[in-house]
Amino acid sequence: MNGIIFENKQIRKSLKKMAQSMTDTSVYLVGIQRGGSQVANALQKRLKKEGCNVVRGNLDISFYRDDLDRSPLHPVVHGSDLPFDINDRHIWLVDDVIFSGRTIRAALGELFDYGRPASVSLAVLVDRGGRQLPIQPNVIGLSFSAPADHVVDLTMCKNAAGKAVWSISRRLSERKACSEEHLP
Amino acid sequence: MGIADLSSDDIMWLLQLGESMLDINRRSIKKAPTLRGKTIINLFFENSTRTRTSFEIAGKRLSADVINISASTSATKKGESLLDTGQTLAAMQPHLLVVRHGLAGSCAFLAEYLQNTAIINAGDGSHEHPTQILTDLLTIQQSLGSFEGKIMTLVGDIAHSRVARSHLLAAKIMGYHIRLVAPKTLLPLHVARYGCSVYHDFDAAIPGSDIIYMLRVQNERLTSACCFPSIREYHEAYGLHRARQRMAGDHCLIMHPGPMNRGVEISSDVADSLNSRVLHQVENGVSIRMALLTHLINANNPPMLAHNNEDEDDDED
Structure with missing residues (x-):
């Protein structure tokens, strides 16, 4: 059951497709730390090729999680960084993997503590199913269905030429299938 | 604690x-x-x-x-x-x-x-x-990047200061060095056991300092008036004024846990200077x-601190 589900080529192709459906004169991309930020960086590169003006920000939802009482803080908190005014802007929230929808709920909560955007859309690279909240992405790169006790990970490393190599894999959760997306 | x-x-x-x-x-x-x-x-x-x-x-x-x-x-x-x-x-x-x-x-x-x-x-x-010291460490980290080998010159009423004591402990843990500067009347006995250097002459301690940390003269804790002759004399000998700041150089951070007694341990122009980190500390x-x-x-975080002591005498208004 463990192993790679999507490989570099498929992921690159879907990133391109995602970017094409997001084009606009100005795109405000907010990545959810950490995987979401990597995906947002990749989308930014592709959107720029399409001639869009891209503004980037990042959210770390560690302090907004709904399970702080039950699980420890993630050992690395990256901090949020929204260097632009989000009021009345059309914001694209970007994450790597969507599962229960709780991360997105937390991210929306945090986003609205920065101001009142005109709209928020959601782009995710992988939808693995298993939603527990009424949240649905506007743009999905790849989808498949994973059992609840599996963790789906996005990995990105640079090869010798400095080019990003992506892969998406799954493994059995170390914790007994709890009801959450993998940590941000 | x-x-x-x-x-x-x-x-x-x-x-x-x-x-x-x-x-x-x-x-x-x-x-x-x-x-x-x-x-x-x-x-x-x-x-x-x-x-x-x-x-x-x-x-x-x-x-x-x-x-x-x-x-x-x-x-x-x-x-x-x-x-x-x-x-x-x-x-x-x-x-x-x-x-x-x-x-x-x-x-x-x-x-x-x-x-x-x-x-x-x-x-x-x-x-x-302890919370004051963590605050100071964050401020130092932002300005200097690291602690290892840095020199902090801590000046003033060491004997009554919980800030000084906590810094002496933190210096050992984080690897920075402390130079204590105070008149003998405001230094506790055996303080050198903490591994710091002790000076009675402020000017001698300044060269090479990365941080000059001024402590408040705590009138309410001084049991008798015998610790130093007068405020003016204290300022001359142990106060941080422009000439001393110049001696320390442009790289040297000025810190104070507050509240400051302007004109006693620190002069106004130094307190408001570019290198002053007093408000960053806050x-x-x-x-x-x-x-x-x-x-x-939050539950489930590994137990670390039973409590934090704040050692600062300088906080009482």
Whole structure:
């Protein structure tokens, strides 16, 4: 059951497709730390090729999680960084993997503590199913269905030429299938 | 209870958490739901405006309910003992008590009896002031990047200062070096055991310093007027003024835990100079306290601090 589900080529192709459906004169991309930020960086590169003006920000939802009482803080908190005014802007929230929808709920909560955007859309690279909240992405790169006790990970490393190599894999959760997306 | 209970990894983790809290304090809606439904009681037996306010803001920005009790409004005035006050408050089931008391060890004493309540030491007598030191460390990290091998020149009333004592402990853990500067009357005995260098001449200690840390002259703690002849003479010998700042160079940070006595230990032009980090210390104080509250209140975080002592005498207004 463990192993790679999507490989570099498929992921690159879907990133391109995602970017094409997001084009606009100005795109405000907010990545959810950490995987979401990597995906947002990749989308930014592709959107720029399409001639869009891209503004980037990042959210770390560690302090907004709904399970702080039950699980420890993630050992690395990256901090949020929204260097632009989000009021009345059309914001694209970007994450790597969507599962229960709780991360997105937390991210929306945090986003609205920065101001009142005109709209928020959601782009995710992988939808693995298993939603527990009424949240649905506007743009999905790849989808498949994973059992609840599996963790789906996005990995990105640079090869010798400095080019990003992506892969998406799954493994059995170390914790007994709890009801959450993998940590941000 | 104090810096003495922390390891270098603990400190680095708290600094990192504090750093990521800064953003919450700088945006327009300064509130995160992290501690929703948690109760924090600030129990202050000594006057303190800045530490208490800092804790109160830290708690409120994380959505906790914060209650302030000061000595003048507490039942202590009616003759209740420290332990009874502590037990009474603990029986109301708060998640955390923040305690400031004039006697060293009072927080450790309370912690021993109140096993089920987390306690933060916000300063106990001349013992420790851990949250101030964490605040200072975050400020130093932002400006200098690291602690290893840095030289901090700590000037003033060392004998009565919990800040000085906590810094001496922290220096050992984090690897920076402390030069103490004070007249003999304001230095405790055997202080060199902490591994610091001791100077009685301020000018001799300045060259090579990365940080000059001024302590407040605590008139309320000086038992008799015999420690130094006059304010003016103290300022001449141990005050930080422009000429000394010039001697220290442009790279040298100026720090003070507040409240400052302008014209006594620090002159106005130095306090307001570009290298002064006094207000950064205050801003970072809120973030560090938010980090501590989050760490102590949220279940499942590995136990690290039983309490934090704040060692700062300089906080009482």
